Every structure is written in C-alpha cells, then in structure tokens.
Amino acid sequence: MNHLTLRHRLLMLTLLPSTLIAIALVAYFTFTGIRTLEGELRAKGMATVRYLAPISEYGIIAGQFESLHGLAHATVQESGVKAAVVVNQKGRTIAVSGRVSLSAEELRRTLSEPAPVGETDQWVAFGAPVKRSINETDTLFEGGRNEKAMAPEVIGHVFVEFDKTELAGKQRQLLQRGLVIVLFGLLLLAALAIAMADNLARPVMRLVKAIDGMSSGRLDVRVPATSSGELGILESGFNEMATHIEEVHLSMQSRIEEATAQLAFQARHDALTGLLNRREFEHRLEKALAGVQAGGDEFVVLFIDLDRFKQVNDNCGYLAGDELLRQMALLFQGRLRDEDTLARLGGDEFSIMLASCSGPRANQVAEDICGLAAAYRFIWQDKVFAIGASIGIATVNRKIRNINEILAAGDAACHRAKESGRNRVCEHAVVHNPERRQETSNWASRIANALAEDRLLIEALPLRALQHANGHHVVELTARLNEPGQPPVTLAALTDAAERYDLAPAIDQRLIDTAIAAQIRAKNHQKTLLCLIPISRASVGNRETIDFITHRLSSRNPAGHPLCFVFSEDTLTQLTSQAMEFSRQMRSLGCQIGLEDFGGGLSSFTHLRSISPSYVKLSRSLTRDLGGNRASTALLRAVQEITADQNIHTIADGIDDLNTLEQLRGLGIDFAEGKAVAPSEPFEVWLEGAVIRSA
Amino acid sequence: MLQLSRFALAFLLCLALPAWGGSIAVVISEAGGAYSEFSSTLEEALAGTNWAVSTTAQAEALAHGSGHTDLVVTVGSEALRKTLSKGESTPVIATLLPRQSYEKIVAEFRRHPGRHTAVYLDQPAARQAAFLSHLLPAQKKVGMLLSSETKAAASHYRLAFGNAGVKLDSEEVDAEAALLPALNALLGRVNVLIAIPDSTIYRRNNIKAILITAFRYQRPVIGYSPSFVNAGALAALHTTPAQIARQTADMILSHGTSLPAPTGPNQFAIAINSNVAESLNLSVPDEATLRRAMLANKEAR
Numbered sequence: 004m005n006h007l008t009l010r011h012r013l014l015m016l017t018l019l020p021s022t023l024i025a026i027a028l029v030a031y032f033t034f035t036g037i038r039t040l041e042g043e044l045r046a047k048g049m050a051t052v053r054y055l056a057p058i059s060e061y062g063i064i065a066g067q068f069e070s071l072h073g074l075a076h077a078t079v080q081e082s083g084v085k086a087a088v089v090v091n092q093k094g095r096t097i098a099v100s101g102r103v104s105l106s107a108e109e110l111r112r113t114l115s116e117p118a119p120v121g122e123t124d125q126w127v128a129f130g131a132p133v134k135r136s137i138n139e140t141d142t143l144f145e146g147g148r149n150e151k152a153m154a155p156e157v158i159g160h161v162f163v164e165f166d167k168t169e170l171a172g173k174q175r176q177l178l179q180r181g182l183v184i185v186l187f188g189l190l191l192l193a194a195l196a197i198a199m200a201d202n203l204a205r206p207v208m209r210l211v212k213a214i215d216g217m218s219s220g221r222l223d224v225r226v227p228a229t230s231s232g233e234l235g236i237l238e239s240g241f242n243e244m245a246t247h248i249e250e251v252h253l254s255m256q257s258r259i260e261e262a263t264a265q266l267a268f269q270a271r272h273d274a275l276t277g278l279l280n281r282r283e284f285e286h287r288l289e290k291a292l293a294g295v296q297a298g299g300d301e302f303v304v305l306f307i308d309l310d311r312f313k314q315v316n317d318n319c320g321y322l323a324g325d326e327l328l329r330q331m332a333l334l335f336q337g338r339l340r341d342e343d344t345l346a347r348l349g350g351d352e353f354s355i356m357l358a359s360c361s362g363p364r365a366n367q368v369a370e371d372i373c374g375l376a377a378a379y380r381f382i383w384q385d386k387v388f389a390i391g392a393s394i395g396i397a398t399v400n401r402k403i404r405n406i407n408e409i410l411a412a413g414d415a416a417c418h419r420a421k422e423s424g425r426n427r428v429c430e431h432a433v434v435h436n437p438e439r440r441q442e443t444s445n446w447a448s449r450i451a452n453a454l455a456e457d458r459l460l461i462e463a464l465p466l467r468a469l470q471h472a473n474g475h476h477v478v479e480l481t482a483r484l485n486e487p488g489q490p491p492v493t494l495a496a497l498t499d500a501a502e503r504y505d506l507a508p509a510i511d512q513r514l515i516d517t518a519i520a521a522q523i524r525a526k527n528h529q530k531t532l533l534c535l536i537p538i539s540r541a542s543v544g545n546r547e548t549i550d551f552i553t554h555r556l557s558s559r560n561p562a563g564h565p566l567c568f569v570f571s572e573d574t575l576t577q578l579t580s581q582a583m584e585f586s587r588q589m590r591s592l593g594c595q596i597g598l599e600d601f602g603g604g605l606s607s608f609t610h611l612r613s614i615s616p617s618y619v620k621l622s623r624s625l626t627r628d629l630g631g632n633r634a635s636t637a638l639l640r641a642v643q644e645i646t647a648d649q650n651i652h653t654i655a656d657g658i659d660d661l662n663t664l665e666q667l668r669g670l671g672i673d674f675a676e677g678k679a680v681a682p683s684e685p686f687e688v689w690l691e692g693a694v695i696r697s698a
Numbered sequence: 699m700l701q702l703s704r705f706a707l708a709f710l711l712c713l714a715l716p717a718w719g720g721s722i723a724v725v726i727s728e729a730g731g732a733y734s735e736f737s738s739t740l741e742e743a744l745a746g747t748n749w750a751v752s753t754t755a756q757a758e759a760l761a762h763g764s765g766h767t768d769l770v771v772t773v774g775s776e777a778l779r780k781t782l783s784k785g786e787s788t789p790v791i792a793t794l795l796p797r798q799s800y801e802k803i804v805a806e807f808r809r810h811p812g813r814h815t816a817v818y819l820d821q822p823a824a825r826q827a828a829f830l831s832h833l834l835p836a837q838k839k840v841g842m843l844l845s846s847e848t849k850a851a852a853s854h855y856r857l858a859f860g861n862a863g864v865k866l867d868s869e870e871v872d873a874e875a876a877l878l879p880a881l882n883a884l885l886g887r888v889n890v891l892i893a894i895p896d897s898t899i900y901r902r903n904n905i906k907a908i909l910i911t912a913f914r915y916q917r918p919v920i921g922y923s924p925s926f927v928n929a930g931a932l933a934a935l936h937t938t939p940a941q942i943a944r945q946t947a948d949m950i951l952s953h954g955t956s957l958p959a960p961t962g963p964n965q966f967a968i969a970i971n972s973n974v975a976e977s978l979n980l981s982v983p984d985e986a987t988l989r990r991a992m993l994a995n996k997e998a999r
C-alpha cells in the first residue's frame with residue numbers, strides 16, 4: 004500500500020468499492036431476474052393447465068377427440084410449450100400434440116390440483132385434473148339422495164410440457180446483459196476514476212516534478228497555477244517560494260560574480276595605483292614573449308626604479324609615498340600609447356612593456372620618461388621633493404627563452420643606471436644568466452664578505468679650493484666594491500643595499516677608520532688634511548656610530564683639522580632630531596658637519612640654522628647646466644651668498660669640465676671636485692702621492 | 699273465478715262437517731330456502747282457521763311420539779322418507795317433491811300402510827304442451843329423454859302434445875354413458891328438447907354437458923325449474939313453493955284428514971332466459987304475456 008503513487012491510491016479508492024457494489028448489484032438483479040423467469044415459466048405453466056383443464060372437460064365427456072387434438076395443437080403453438088397431452092379418467096391418452104417426454108406412468112397419476120408433475124434440465128411439465136363441472140339445480144327435483152357432499156368427479160387430466168431451453172436462453176441472455184452492464188459500468192467508472200485521479204494527481208505530480216527540478220538546481224522551474232482550492236494555494240505558494248529562492252540565488256550569484264571580478268581585478272592589479280601588478284605583468288610578458296617567438300615584432304621592456312622615493316616615504320610617511328606612487332603612475336600613463344603596458348612591480352619599481360618598439364625609439368621613450376621623472380616635483384605639505392627615475396631597458400627578441408631572462412636583464416640594467424648615478428637610462432643586453440638576480444638579492448653576504456676580505460676599495464675624491472688655496476688638502480672619501488668578474492659597485496648603491504641589511508654603519512666605520520688613520524699620518528708629516536666622510540642615514544640615527552667615533556677619536560687622539568661628517572639633506576629631513584643630536588655630539592668632539600645635496604629642496608635653508616654645517620655640497624641640479632641658464636646661475640649665486648654669510652663653505656661636485664669650474668670660481672664657490680679637478684683614485688695612493696709627497 | 703269456486707266448496711264442506719280442525723306438524727327436509735318459504739306461506743294460509751301448525755321440524759331431528767298431531771305435512775323428498783320411516787298412522791301430505799320421488803318412496807314403505815297423499819311438482823302434460831305452443835309456436839317437433847322411471851309417463855305427454863299439434867319424439871337412456879349419444883341422436887331429429895324431472899337423467903354434473911350439446915345443435919331446451927333456466931335452458935314452466943303451500947292449505951281446509959288423491963300443481967310460474975333466446979336467434983314473448991295467453995287459452999277451453 005505504501006509503495007503506491009497518489010494516483011494509484013486514488014484509483015483504488017474510487018474503483019474498488021464501486022466495482023464491488025456494481026458486481027454485487029448486477030449479480031443480485033441477474034439472479035433475481037433468473038428466478039423471476041423461472042417463476043414466470045412456472046406461473047405460465049400452471050395457468051396453461053388451469054385453463055386447459057376446463058376447456059377439455061366437454062371434449063372428454065363428449066369424446067370429441069378431434070376438438071381435443073385441436074386444443075392440444077393450439078396449446079403447443081404457445082411459445083415455450085413443447086407438448087400437450089389430454090388423458091381420460093383411466094389415464095389413456097386421448098389427445099396429444101408435440102413430443103411428449105412424460106412417461107406413461109406419470110400420465111396415469113391422479114391429481115387433485117394443478118401442479119408441476121416433472122422437471123428435468125430440458126423441460127418442465129405441469130398437470131391438472133379435468134373436473135366435471137357441477138351445476139346448481141333445483142334440489143327439489145333430486146331424487147332424495149344426498150349428492151351434495153360428493154366432490155366433483157375427475158374425468159381426465161391434461162399435461163403440458165414446457166421447453167426450458169428457451170428459458171435457459173433467456174437466462175443466458177440476462178446473464179450476458181448483466182455482464183455487459185457490469186463491464187460497461189466499470190469502464191465508465193474507470194474512465195471517470197482515471198479522470199478524477201488525474202485531475203487530482205496531475206497538479207501534485209507537477210509539484211513533485213518541480214520540486215525535483217529545484218532540488219537538482221533548476222531554479223527557474225515553475226508550475227502552472229491552474230488548480231483551485233488547496234492545490235492552487237500550494238502551486239502559487241510554490242511559485243512564490245521558487246521566485247524568492249531564485250531571486251536570492253541570482254542576487255547572491257551576482258554578488259559572488261562581483262566579488263570574483265573584484266578579486267580577479269585585485270589579483271591582476273595593484274591596489275594603490277590601479278596599474279597591473281607584477282603577476283599580471285609577468286603573465287602578459289609571457290604572452291608577448293610567446294608572440295615574439297611565434298614571429299611577432301620585437302619589443303622593449305623598461306624597468307623603472309624611482310630615485311629618492313625612499314626619502315619621501317621616510318620623511319613624510321607612507322601616505323606621502325603612496326601619493327607619490329599614484330602621481331608617478333599617472334605621469335607615466337599619460338606618456339604611453341594604448342598598446343603599451345604599464346605595471347607596478349612592487350615598491351617603487353615600475354615596468355613598461357612597449358609593444359612593437361625597439362632600438363632608438365625605445366631609448367627615446369626611456370629618456371623621455373626619465374626626463375619627466377627628473378623634472379617632476381612632488382609636493383607634500385610644505386615640502387618639495389625632486390624625484391628621479393633609473394631606467395633599465397631590456398629588448399625582447401626571439402632569442403629569449405623565458406621571461407626570467409627579461410626580468411633579470413631589466414633589473415640589471417636598472418641597477419646599472421642607479422649605480423651609475425641615478426636618473427639615467429641604461430640598456431642591458433639580455434644575458435642568459437639568471438644568477439644575477441640571485442646575487443643582487445644576496446647583498447648581505449656580499450657586503451659582509453667584502454668588509455671581511457677587505458675588498459672595499461676606499462677612494463679619494465680630492466677637492467680643489469677655488470677661491471684662495473691655503474695648502475690644505477681637502478678630500479672626500481668614497482668607496483667602491485670590487486668583486487672579481489663583477490662591475491664595481493658605487494658607494495651610493497652600496498649604501499642603499501647596506502642600509503637594508505643594517506651593514507651601512509660598518510662601511511661608515513671603515514671610512515671613519517681610514518680617515519682618522521690618514522689624518523694621523525698627515526699630521527705626522529706636518530701636513531693638513533681635511534677629510535669629508537659621507538655618513539649613512541643609519542649611522543646618523545645610530546648611537547653606536549657616535550660611540551664608535553667618540554671612542555676612536557679619544558683613543559687615536561688625532562690633532563689638527565678635525566673630521567667632517569657629511570650626510571644628505573634627505574637624512575636631515577627624515578631624521579631631523581637624530582641628525583641635530585649627531586651634529587651636536589660631533590661638534591663637541593671637535594668635528595665638523597657637512598650637508599650633501601644641498602639646495603635640492605626648499606627646506607635646505609632652514610637646515611642651515613638648525614645644523615649650522617661647516618660645508619655644504621651643492622645639489623647637482625644647481626650646478627648641472629650653468630652654461631647659459633641665467634636662472635640657475637642666479638639661484639647658485641643666491642645660495643652662495645647665503646652660505647657665505649653664514650660662513651659655510653660650498654662644494655660643487657661632479658664638475659667635469661674646466662669651463663664650469665671657472666664659472667663656479669667666478670660665482671664664489673669655495674671648493675669643487677670632479678674630473679675637472681682630479682680623478683678619483685685609491686685613497687692610499689692619493690694620500691701617498693698628493694699629501695705625503697707634496698711639497 | 700277459481701278462488702270463488704274454492705270458497706264455495708269450502709263453504710259446502712263447512713256445512714257438511716261443521717266445526718272440525720286440528721294440529722298440523724310440518725316436516726321439512728332442510729332449513730331455509732324453498733322449504734322455509736313453503737312453511738311460512740302455509741302458516742299464513744291457515745291462519746284464522748281451525749287448523750294450526752303446531753310444530754315445524756327438520757326431517758333429521760324428527761322425534762318419535764312427540765305429541766299428538768292430526769296431520770303431517772312433509773316438505774321435500776327427504777322429509778317424506780323420514781316421516782314414513784317412523785311408521786306412524788298420522789295422515790301425511792307430501793309436498794315439494796317430484797312425482798317420481800313420491801312414488802318411489804311410497805313404494806319403499808309399502809309395508810307400513812298409512813294414509814298419505816301428495817301435491818307434487820310435475821307440471822301436467824297439457825300445460826306443458828300449451829306452454830310450448832305459446833312459447834315456440836313454430837316448433838312442431840319436440841324431443842324428450844326418458845328413463846325407465848319416466849317411460850310410463852311418455853304416453854301422457856305424447857297425447858297432450860299431439861293434441862296441441864306437436865310431435866313428441868323420445869330416446870331412452872338407461873346408463874350414464876349412453877346419455878350423450880342418445881342426446882345426439884335425439885337432437886338430430888327434433889327442434890326442441892323438453893326436460894321433465896328425472897333423477898336418473900338430469901343431474902347436477904351432467905346438466906352442463908346436456909345444455910352444451912343442445913347448444914351445439916342450436917336446439918332450445920325447456921326445463922322444469924328456475925335453476926335449469928339459469929344454467930342455460932331457454933325457459934321453464936314451474937310452480938313456486940308458495941303456490942304449492944297455498945294449494946296444500948286449500949287441500950287441508952277442504953278435506954281435513956280425509957286425504958284426496960295425489961295431484962299436480964294447479965298454479966304455475968314461467969321463467970325465461972332471454973340471453974339464450976338471443977343466442978339462438980329466437981324471439982319469445984315475455985313471461986307475463988305468455989302467462990296471460992296460457993290462462994286465456996285455458997278459460998277459453
């Protein structure tokens with residue numbers, strides 16, 4: 004019962020009882036009909052003999068056998084009558100018609116009333132006595148004998164036989180009709196029941212199917228809400244529910260898609276600048292490389308490293324750094340074609356893929372961008388920063404096997420640009436040497452090894468007094484990392500790397516030691532030597548360095564001209580209090596302070612008061628193109644006037660030609676260094692040659 | 699006229715035998731029906747005379763020696779038989795019985811001599827002939843079934859019918875089985891069948907057969923009682939119990955215990971079955987007309 008469907012249950016519920024009732028009814032009526040037929044036959048038989056008997060009376064009395072024969076014949080003509088027999092008082096047949104089945108014995112029996120006299124399956128026989136009819140006569144004339152009590156005399160019998168085959172036929176017909184009625188009724192009932200069951204079950208089945216559909220994920224499935232009553236409520240309720248679920252699902256889907264798109268965007272883009280990020284850039288680079296390898300045009304990748312980004316970041320905080328990066332991104336973007344790809348690889352590194360571009364044109368673009376970056380001034384609150392860009396160019400051609408080679412080449416080129424003094428463009432042919440990057444990333448051990456193995460080459464940059472030479476030797480110390488098979492690394496690049504690994508103070512200390520030793524030696528030879536020692540930012544804010552200097556000066560006790568510690572204006576801007584403290588300490592030790600890169604920012608002059616330096620190294624932007632630029636000359640002259648007023652000596656560095664030298668001299672600049680003065684040479688060599696052996 | 703003569707006779711008798719009377723015992727065969735009608739009519743007729751009905755008893759309940767009576771009037775055949783069987787000497791007047799029965803019973807009790815007379819039911823042959831000629835004047839051949847009991851009377855009838863110009867034919871029937879063949883034979887020869895009271899021929903269980911057979915032959919049957927007419931006879935000449943009672947009363951008053959010879963009914967009634975007449979396509983006069991005609995004819999003679 005439990006495994007039946009709703010439709011089957013309904014069908015059973017309607018069909019079963021009605022079928023039983025129909026069968027019972029038809030069976031009852033058929034049976035009754037059969038009984039009635041039999042009863043009718045019996046009644047007809049009895050009636051027939053009852054009528055036949057009195058009619059036969061006179062024939063028997065009068066012996067008119069012909070008329071009796073006629074009577075019997077007429078009786079047999081009746082439907083269903085098989086035979087008719089008239090017998091006389093002695094049981095002798097006197098008239099007969101039809102085929103008689105009753106035996107002679109049975110014909111001889113005496114009856115008092117009409118009655119059935121015999122029956123088989125084929126026939127049934129009825130008999131009746133023929134009685135002499137009695138007339139009421141005048142009793143007065145009766146001969147005195149009392150004849151009243153006498154029963155009517157039986158003068159013969161009539162027998163009639165009925166054929167039952169006709170009855171059986173009728174009964175069979177009745178039965179067949181009953182069966183046909185049952186069958187027809189059941190068919191009708193079945194059709195009705197099926198229609199009813201379908202009517203009820205179909206909406207339910209639709210609902211079931213719809214629910215199946217929903218559970219298998221088809222949320223757009225609906226049922227036609229055509230039913231009435233509870234089913235209708237169910238259907239519309241289901242539809243509402245489905246609509247609701249679908250809406251929720253869709254909105255969730257769209258939210259998921261939004262989130263996915265956002266994630267995908269974020270995965271490909273840099274959150275800060277909105278440019279492509281490193282991963283996406285590498286991906287596009289791979290595609291572009293594949294295009295080149297498949298025969299496409301060569302292209303160029305520019306690797307841009309912002310100069311002095313760190314200063315902005317350290318001086319004004321990350322917000323400023325972020326803003327700078329955004330502005331630079333916009334700046335670069337504005338210069339590029341649509342087909343070029345600009346990405347931020349991380350930190351202050353950008354990269355540009357110049358599609359279908361190589362050789363001089365790429366160089367032109369790189370120079371262009373470099374100029375842009377150099378000319379750009381980043382203003383944050385009251386501070387102005389000059390930004391530069393070191394750009395490495397890597398040309399991608401068919402020989403390149405993978406993007407790591409491009410990246411390494413670009414990186415190396417960029418590095419070279421940085422090492423060769425920033426804000427310039429370097430091209431680097433791609434070499435199949437992926438270890439390069441590995442090594443650069445291994446600065447810590449390189450620097451440590453260099454210090455330990457004394458591979459740090461200390462060099463001297465001699466300064467020339469432009470105004471009035473007093474025979475004093477003024478020299479600036481610098482250093483260069485010499486490694487076998489590697490290009491030498493400048494102090495600026497070295498310091499950048501060393502600061503990252505906290506090794507800058509060690510380099511500084513080496514310079515300091517060298518300077519102190521040189522001063523002592525010069526003093527021993529009665530020479531006056533002034534050493535300018537560049538001090539890294541880390542050392543300025545480092546208590547240990549101050550302690551080291553204090554200890555070295557007190558233990559070695561150098562006399563004569565003191566040391567001059569030079570740090571950059573950036574350092575002062577970022578670590579103002581530490582720098583002031585450092586200056587105070589150094590001055591108490593009898594040392595002097597010099598400011599590097601002076602005049603690059605507007606804040607330069609405030610520093611003069613707070614630090615009171617003895618020397619300032621002028622920013623190269625002031626001294627670069629003195630040639631015909633009156634503004635620059637005026638600016639330089641103003642700086643010179645201010646410093647002179649404060650009794651601060653000015654130094655112009657990187658002076659490579661005599662013309663400039665003469666101009667500087669004319670402007671009143673105190674010292675100059677560069678190739679026009681003297682090339683840099685190993686400090687020991689210079690000390691021996693220029694100081695010890697000088698006259 | 700008859701009445702007047704009767705009164706004159708009674709008056710003469712009264713003169714001859716002055717002032718005698720007596721008690722009468724009435725014995726009836728059965729209670730009710732014709733017998734009661736008879737006894738009540740008799741009592742009425744005797745009222746105011748010296749004769750009075752002292753007892754009225756059924757034949758079955760007749761007791762021996764139940765008081766003295768001067769005269770016994772039996773009503774019906776059974777009453778006569780019972781009364782005679784007692785063997786008393788009281789004079790008996792037997793009434794309401796066919797002549798054949800009276801003679802048969804009297805013959806049975808011949809050993810007990812007694813005085814008795816009868817007023818029987820059988821109509822006189824002359825009256826029958828007159829009735830027939832008035833009823834069916836065209837029919838001149840009539841038939842009659844006779845048994846050994848009625849054979850003797852046949853000559854009377856033949857004579858009477860002859861006088862009326864009608865030929866009487868007859869068949870004798872001695873056995874039941876011979877009835878219908880005899881009837882068939884007779885009906886083939888005659889136009890009308892006249893039945894006379896005969897207990898061996900006309901019985902309750904064969905009257906129908908006789909009537910049907912006659913009807914087959916399209917012959918009218920003239921019976922002797924109203925029942926016969928009801929059963930299908932065309933007409934009957936009969937006398938009612940009341941008529942017999944009055945006749946009996948007259949007899950008692952005029953003769954007293956000196957009994958006269960047995961006699962037939964001197965009054966009559968007529969019964970006609972008009973349905974049968976229609977069925978047989980006969981036009982018959984109605985009863986009153988017939989009776990008047992018969993009486994007129996009698997007087998005229």
